[in-house]
Amino acid sequence: MTTKIVIGLDGTPSGERAIAFAKDLAERIGTCELLVAYVIEWSPFTFQTPEENAQRHKRREEEIELATTRVITPAVDALGAAGFTARGIVRHGDVAETLNKITVENGASQIVVGRASADGIKKRLFGSSTQYLVMHADVPVTVVN
Amino acid sequence: MNFINKIGVLLAMIFTASAAAAQDAPGLDERINQAFADFTGPFVSFIFAPFPGTGFPWIVGWLVIAATVFTLYFAFVQLRFFSHAISLVKGDYSDPNDAGEVSHFQALATALSGTVGLGNIAGVAVAVGIGGPGATFWMIVAGLLGMASKFTECTLGVKYRNEYEDGTVSGGPMYYMSKGFNELGLPGGKILAVLFSIFCILGALGGGNMFQANQAHAQIAGITGDYPGWITGLVFAGIVFAVIVGGLKSIARVTEKVVPFMGVMYVLAALVIIIIHADQIGWAFGQIFAGAFTGLGVAGGMVGALIQGFRRAAFSNEAGVGSAAIAHSAVRTKEPITEGFVSLLEPFIDTVVICTMTALVIIITQQLIIDPETGKYMLNEAGTAIATVDGNSGVSLTSAAFASAFSWFPYVLAIAVVLFAFSTMISWSYYGLKAWTYLFGEGQTTELVFKVIFCVFVVIGAAANLGPVIDFSDAAIFAMAVVNVFALYFLMKVVRQELASYAERLKSGEIRKFGH
Numbered sequence: 001m002t003t004k005i006v007i008g009l010d011g012t013p014s015g016e017r018a019i020a021f022a023k024d025l026a027e028r029i030g031t032c033e034l035l036v037a038y039v040i041e042w043s044p045f046t047f048q049t050p051e052e053n054a055q056r057h058k059r060r061e062e063e064i065e066l067a068t069t070r071v072i073t074p075a076v077d078a079l080g081a082a083g084f085t086a087r088g089i090v091r092h093g094d095v096a097e098t099l100n101k102i103t104v105e106n107g108a109s110q111i112v113v114g115r116a117s118a119d120g121i122k123k124r125l126f127g128s129s130t131q132y133l134v135m136h137a138d139v140p141v142t143v144v145n
Numbered sequence: 146m147n148f149i150n151k152i153g154v155l156l157a158m159i160f161t162a163s164a165a166a167a168q169d170a171p172g173l174d175e176r177i178n179q180a181f182a183d184f185t186g187p188f189v190s191f192i193f194a195p196f197p198g199t200g201f202p203w204i205v206g207w208l209v210i211a212a213t214v215f216t217l218y219f220a221f222v223q224l225r226f227f228s229h230a231i232s233l234v235k236g237d238y239s240d241p242n243d244a245g246e247v248s249h250f251q252a253l254a255t256a257l258s259g260t261v262g263l264g265n266i267a268g269v270a271v272a273v274g275i276g277g278p279g280a281t282f283w284m285i286v287a288g289l290l291g292m293a294s295k296f297t298e299c300t301l302g303v304k305y306r307n308e309y310e311d312g313t314v315s316g317g318p319m320y321y322m323s324k325g326f327n328e329l330g331l332p333g334g335k336i337l338a339v340l341f342s343i344f345c346i347l348g349a350l351g352g353g354n355m356f357q358a359n360q361a362h363a364q365i366a367g368i369t370g371d372y373p374g375w376i377t378g379l380v381f382a383g384i385v386f387a388v389i390v391g392g393l394k395s396i397a398r399v400t401e402k403v404v405p406f407m408g409v410m411y412v413l414a415a416l417v418i419i420i421i422h423a424d425q426i427g428w429a430f431g432q433i434f435a436g437a438f439t440g441l442g443v444a445g446g447m448v449g450a451l452i453q454g455f456r457r458a459a460f461s462n463e464a465g466v467g468s469a470a471i472a473h474s475a476v477r478t479k480e481p482i483t484e485g486f487v488s489l490l491e492p493f494i495d496t497v498v499i500c501t502m503t504a505l506v507i508i509i510t511q512q513l514i515i516d517p518e519t520g521k522y523m524l525n526e527a528g529t530a531i532a533t534v535d536g537n538s539g540v541s542l543t544s545a546a547f548a549s550a551f552s553w554f555p556y557v558l559a560i561a562v563v564l565f566a567f568s569t570m571i572s573w574s575y576y577g578l579k580a581w582t583y584l585f586g587e588g589q590t591t592e593l594v595f596k597v598i599f600c601v602f603v604v605i606g607a608a609a610n611l612g613p614v615i616d617f618s619d620a621a622i623f624a625m626a627v628v629n630v631f632a633l634y635f636l637m638k639v640v641r642q643e644l645a646s647y648a649e650r651l652k653s654g655e656i657r658k659f660g661h
Contacts, residue, residue: 044239047255047405049398049575050572052394053472054475055313056475060246061312091244092245093244
C-alpha cells in the first residue's frame with residue numbers, strides 16, 4: 001500500500017524546508033505519494049460588502065489560480081522531476097482544519113509543515129494555525145524549522 | 146490611477162460648489178426645496194395616502210397584506226423552516242467543495258447591515274412614543290409576517306440572477322421581473338423592471354443616502370455642538386468615494402466588522418437593562434398586550450398602536466421592498482430556495498429581536514409617563530404623542546432610556562448611529578448601482594457616473610435641510626414595494642414549486658447535512 005504524506009505550504013521559504021524533509025521521509029519509506037497542499041485562509045463567518053459578495057466567485061477562482069501557479073505547480077513539478085510521486089491540492093478554509101481534513105480524506109499517514117517565517121500578522125496567523133494543527137490533527141505532525 | 150485622481154479633483158470641486166450653494170444662499174436652497182416639493186408632492190401624497198376615514202397609510206396595508214398572503218400561501222414557512230434556516234446559516238448543508246464562495250451567513254450579514262440602523266433605534270422610539278407599548282406587539286406581528294415576504298423575494302432573487310462569464314453576479318427584483326415574467330409567458334415584466342429600477346435609484350439616493358447622511362450629521366453635531374453640515378458631508382462623501390470608487394476595501398471591511406459588533410453590543414446593553422429591571426418584565430409585557438388591544442390612552446387607541454407598529458416594522462425591515470433580494474443574490478448555492486430560508490431570519494433579527502429590545506428598554510425604564518390615577522398614558526400638550534420624561538422623542542428617547550442605566554451610552558449610541566448610517570449607505574450604493582446598470586448597462590464608465598452622483602448626494606444630504614427630498618426618497622423606497630409586491634404575486638407560484646420540491650428532497654434524505 002502506498003504511504004501518503006501531506007505537505008502544507010504557505011508560500012514562504014519554510015515550505016521548501018518542509019518539502020526537503022518530506023522528500024527525505026519518502027525516500028526512506030519507499031512507495032510514497034506526496035500531497036502538496038496550500039490552504040487559502042477563509043471563513044464562512046466573516047462580514048463583507050455587497051460588492052465583495054458579488055465578485056466573490058471571481059476572486060475565489062483568481063485566488064486558486066494564483067496559489068496553483070505560484071506555489072503548488074512549481075513544487076509538484078520539482079518533486080516529479082526528482083522522481084517522486086506528487087499531487088497538488090488547493091483549498092479554502094481554516095488552515096489547520098483543512099489540512100487535517102485533506103489528510104483524513106486521502107488516507108494520509110502524516111503531515112509535514114514548515115514553521116512560518118512570514119512577518120507580522122501573517123506570522124501570528126500561521127503560527128497559531130501550526131499550533132492548532134499539532135494539537136488537533138488526527139495523524140502525527142512534523143513541524144520543520 | 147490618474148483617472149481616479151482627476152475624478153477626485155472634479156468631485157471635490159462639485160462638493161465645494163454644492164456645499165457653498167447650500168450654505169451661502171439659503172434663499173436659493175429654499176427655492177429649490179419648494180420647487181422640488183411642488184413637483185414631487187403629489188407622488189409623496191399618493192404613496193403615503195391613508196385609507197379613507199383612517200390614518201392608516203395604504204402602502205403599509207399593502208405590505209402587511211402581502212406578508213399575510215405569502216405567510217398563508219407558503220403555509221407558515223417562517224415557522225416550519227425556521228430551524229432549517231439556522232442550520233443553513235451555520236453551514237451544516239454547505240458543500241465543502243464550495244469553500245471560499247459567499248456563504249449563507251455572509252449573504253445574511255451583508256443584507257442585515259443594510260437594514261439594521263436608524264429604523265431600529267429612532268423608528269421604534271417614534272412607534273412607542275406615539276403608539277404606546279402596544280405598538281411593540283403589532284411591530285412583532287408585522288416582523289413575523291414580513292419573514293414570508295423576504296423568503297419569497299430572496300428565493301426569486303437568487304433563482305433569476307445573472308451570472309456573467311467573468312464569475313460576477315447581478316440579481317434582484319429587476320431580474321426576476323424581466324426573466325420570471327418571460328418564463329411564465331406574462332407580459333410587462335420588462336416595464337415593471339424598469340419602473341422598479343427607477344424607484345430603486347431614487348430610493349438609494351434618498352433614504353439610502355441623503356437621509357442617512359443627514360441623521361449622521363445630526364448625531365455628530367449633537368455631541369460636538371452645531372457646525373455646518375457640508376463638513377460632515379464632505380468627510381462622509383470622501384470616505385464613501387474611497388470605498389466605492391477607489392476600491393478602498395479596508396474601510397468597508399472595518400465598518401462591516403464594527404457594525405455587527407455594535408449591533409451585538411446594543412442588544413447586550415438592552416438585555417442588561419432588562420435584567421436589571423427583571424421584576425418589571427411581566428409588567429412591561431402586560432403593557433404591550435394591553436396596549437395592543439386597548440391603546441391604553443394613546444392617540445388613536447388600538448388602531449393608533451397598530452398603525453405605528455406596522456409602519457415602523459415595514460420601515461425597519463424592508464420586507465417586500467426588494468432591496469434584500471439584491472443583497473442576497475450573491476450567495477453560492479445550487480438551491481435558490483435555501484437563500485429564501487436564510488433571508489427569513491432577517492426580519493426576525495431586525496424587527497422581532499432588535500426592535501423589541503429597543504421598545505422594552507424604553508417601556509421598562511419608564512420613559513413614557515403614566516397617569517397614576519387612571520393607569521393610562523398621558524399625552525403631550527399637542528395631544529399627538531405620549532408625554533415622555535424630559536420631552537424626548539426619536540433617537541433622543543432611546544438614548545435617554547439607555548442613559549438611565551448607563552450614563553455613557555448616548556456616546557456609544559451616537560457612534561453606532563453614524564456607523565449604521567455609513568454601512569447603510571454602502572449597501573444602498575450597491576442596490577442603486579445594480580438598478581443603474583440594469584437600466585444603462587454594465588461597464589466601468591456607467592458605474593462611475595452613478596458612484597460620483599451618489600457621493601455628491603451625500604454632501605447635499607448632510608448639508609441642507611431637505612425635508613421634501615427626504616419625503617420623496619422614502620416614498621421612492623415604498624414605491625419599490627408597490628412594483629415589487631405586484632410582481633411577487635405573479636411569481637409566487639414559482640417559489641411554491643421550488644418549496645415543494647425542496648421539502649420533498651429534504652424529507653427523503655436526498656438533501657442532507659455534510660459531515661464537517
